[in-house]
């Protein structure tokens with residue numbers, strides 16, 4: 011029986027009059043790859059941000075690795091966050107820094123004081139950053155500036171930066187949305203391989219339904235902040251997965267907070 015790595019209990023998130031998440035109840039099992047599907051605005055990013063404490067729920071509880079991430083003090087939150095890697099659509103690398111230094115920044119949370127250059131990182135961190143770059147196939151680019159890389163290469167570096175944190179959970183918010191199909195497939199394959207090797211709990215939002223079915227162990231479909239589908243990927247047909255998009259009405263059907271609805 012797999013442990014629960016993270017859970018949301020009755021999580022609702024309101025942004026003023028807009029409900030971003032609506033009574034979400036989910037457990038994420040350790041070592042499992044879950045893909046979040048849903049239209050733009052359905053709440054995928056909001057859900058991911060709740061799992062690393064970037065956002066707090068309006069109601070409900072979020073637990074990560076056995077601790078409440080929504081209710082901890084600053085120190086507890088930082089400790090938990092170190093175990094949760096985050097990969098973004100637009101990579102969020104420091105473009106003017108070398109690839110190697112970008113990866114080293116993934117360790118900043120565990121080091122005291124600022125690091126103004128690569129040589130200010132301990133040798134052990136630099137060696138580990140290089141090992142992570144080897145793992146993602148980017149070691150030969152270590153001393154290049156990040157802004158000289160292609161999108162697929164940047165995402166590999168961003169993965170290495172997340173891995174140097176030694177996370178137990180890896181969150182990925184549309185990690186291939188900015189990539190060409192070949193680079194996207196390579197990045198998805200890499201995430202799956204690394205997830206399996208390191209027994210990471212991976213929670214990833216995607217817009218590519220067929221890729222999601224190949225990549226994931228489990229598919230969660232969101233619609234206007236609600237979970238409308240929660241199935242093992244292996245038992246799910248593409249038609250059933252696509253149906254979460256069919257069932258949605260017009261984009262202006264964003265659910266309103268009842269008390270404020272006109």
Ligand SMILES: Nc1ncnc2c1ncn2[C@@H]1O[C@H](COP(=O)(O)OP(=O)(O)OP(=O)(O)O)[C@@H](O)[C@H]1O
Pocket residue numbers: 025028029030048049050051052053054055056057264
């Ligand atoms: N900081 C915010 N302030 C106000 N509204 C927000 C904020 N963040 C999200 N929302 C709203 O919450 C809802 C869910 O947004 P979210 O970004 O989670 O959707 P998404 O499924 O990730 O969309 P996409 O696929 O475009 O990234 C949307 O209606 C969005 O406009």
